[in-house]
Amino acid sequence: MDFRLKVFYTVAIRLNFTKAAAELYISQPAVSKHIQELEETYKTKLFERNGSKIALTAAGHLLLQHTKSIFDIYREIEFDMSSFVTKRQGLLRLGASTTLSQYVISPILAQFHKKEKGISIHLTNGNTEQIENALINKEIEVGVVEGQSKNQSIKYVPFLKDELVLVCRANHPLAQTNEIAIATLKTLRLVTRERGSGTLEVIEYALKQRNVKLSDLQIEMQLGSTESIKSYLLHSDCFAFISIHAVSKELKNKELTVFDVEDLIIERFFYSITLVGKSDTLSELFIRNISDYYNLSL
Structure with missing residues (x-):
């Protein structure tokens, strides 16, 4: 079931069976089979198909939200349990607005990787609005952005003037x-x-x-x-x-x-951003490293 959910999540994000198959290193018929088995399990359609295009149904949107929550929990379990061993492990999905990704974030990433070699970082780039939307949609756990607007569902922590x-x-x-x-x-x-x-x-x-x-x-x-x-x-x-x-x-x-x-x-x-009321150990560790790097008293 976990792998079927991973297949579903990838298709739901890409809205393309071929791209999902390539990303998961499985065949397109295998992707279709996993989606079909999920639809049979829940006795409802997860995707609307219109020729070569697909879209999530209402049931598909609901399952996507649950799937994101499940994967968030798995990610937190992996990191928290790794704290009992010498080498911490985990995956952090980070988003950075264009200016920060090009001129500011690289030395922070290098220092963080030097200290935490067991933690992988997937970096998404975009403008501030795109990064905030990715955070709200739970496509990333942490963002670093510039901007004057403040979204009430996002916690902003300044780290560099x-x-x-x-x-x-x-x-x-x-x-x-x-x-x-x-x-x-x-x-x-x-x-x-x-x-x-x-x-x-x-x-x-x-x-x-x-x-x-x-x-x-x-x-x-x-x-x-x-x-x-x-x-x-x-x-x-x-x-x-x-x-x-x-x-x-x-x-x-x-x-x-x-x-x-x-x-x-x-x-x-420049701000680090996380969802209000949504905190995990790995995200907090990365944010502390940002503040320590620039020695900003908050």
């Missing part, structure tokens, strides 16, 4: 300007992250305090990652607000330069 700075290419015609007025900001061509990005939410919130809306700005393009924004800046006359952690190399190499905006400081915290 960040600043978003206005940058452009170092040989830009305005590069010698030390500071610009907030009104001048409205005349610049800007590149931003996409909707759902925690970075964009923080920028929008900070500008709102200065009575500036995103619609007041000349946004030339929205791109899905900080790397793509930096590359765009190097080949255009555009500006962008980017995390200081993300541009340290370009500033050192004098490829990008920073502008001060009069009376505008955009600061934020």
Whole structure:
């Protein structure tokens, strides 16, 4: 039954029998057989089939929620029982928003793996909204995100302070300007992250305090990652607000330069996130390691 539930879970997440078979290293007929046996056991359909497409039925959605809970319990049992032996073991499903996964989380993961070699980490990347949704849907146990919005079902714990700075290419015609007025900001061509990005939410919130809306700005393009924004800046006359952690190399190499905006400081915290009321030993261990790494007093 446990393996049948694993097959069901994989199909339910992928909504594709072929992808589930490849992920589980079994044949597609075997996947179909396990699903059929589950449907016979519960005497109800778990999937609606429409040609090559499938979707969960109401019964399928209910079983998926129970299956997630069962696998969460198994994961906690494995880790908690391993604490009785020298080498702790377990699986942690971690989600990281784009900025953090590219510029912040890697040294934390390296240190954590060095201390806890028996713990495997599966990392999911996405923007802040996607990572929060993955946590709510129990696809991950812990997330690390940036952003101004707060979901009431999520516990946010700050671990690192960040600043978003206005940058452009170092040989830009305005590069010698030390500071610009907030009104001048409205005349610049800007590149931003996409909707759902925690970075964009923080920028929008900070500008709102200065009575500036995103619609007041000349946004030339929205791109899905900080790397793509930096590359765009190097080949255009555009500006962008980017995390200081993300541009340290370009500033050192004098490829990008920073502008001060009069009376505008955009600061934020990076947060670890877990579900409110949902705590397990492995997740707490990882969060402690994050705080210890950056020595932030909470």
